[in-house]
Amino acid sequence: MELRQHRKRLADTDFDTNGITDVNDLLVITGQWLDSITPGSEGDLNTDGEINFADFAQLAANWQKIQGIPEITASIDISIEDGSVEVQVQNEGSPIYQYFLLIDGIFVKN
Ligand SMILES: [Ca+2]
Numbered sequence: 001m002e003l004r005q006h007r008k009r010l011a012d013t014d015f016d017t018n019g020i021t022d023v024n025d026l027l028v029i030t031g032q033w034l035d036s037i038t039p040g041s042e043g044d045l046n047t048d049g050e051i052n053f054a055d056f057a058q059l060a061a062n063w064q065k066i067q068g069i070p071e072i073t074a075s076i077d078i079s080i081e082d083g084s085v086e087v088q089v090q091n092e093g094s095p096i097y098q099y100f101l102l103i104d105g106i107f108v109k110n
């Protein structure tokens with residue numbers, strides 16, 4: 001048997017799709033430990049038809065990792081002309097904007 005650990009996408013090890021690779025997912029593997037199953041079935045991360053340390057190693061590589069956190073970019077633009085500050089947060093959805101006005105560093109209005 002070739003035991004090669006390679007990182008799986010987090011979604012592959014989050015069998016119950018609760019957003020994190022955790023004990024729920026570990027139970028999927030331990031519940032079938034050393035069983036021969038249909039290759040690629042739930043828990044068979046390396047699709048060899050066996051549930052063993054090869055699958056456990058891949059799950060362990062993602063242990064407690066949270067999936068589904070979107071890429072977030074933030075930008076701040078400060079206008080010298082009117083003292084306004086624009087804060088923009090952009091993720092996969094629509095951007096969220098926040099504007100506010102500072103005069104001499106003191107908050108004036110949104
Ligand atoms: Ca999970």
Ligand SMILES: [Ca+2]
Pocket residue numbers: 043044045046047048049050051052054055
């Ligand atoms: Ca396997």
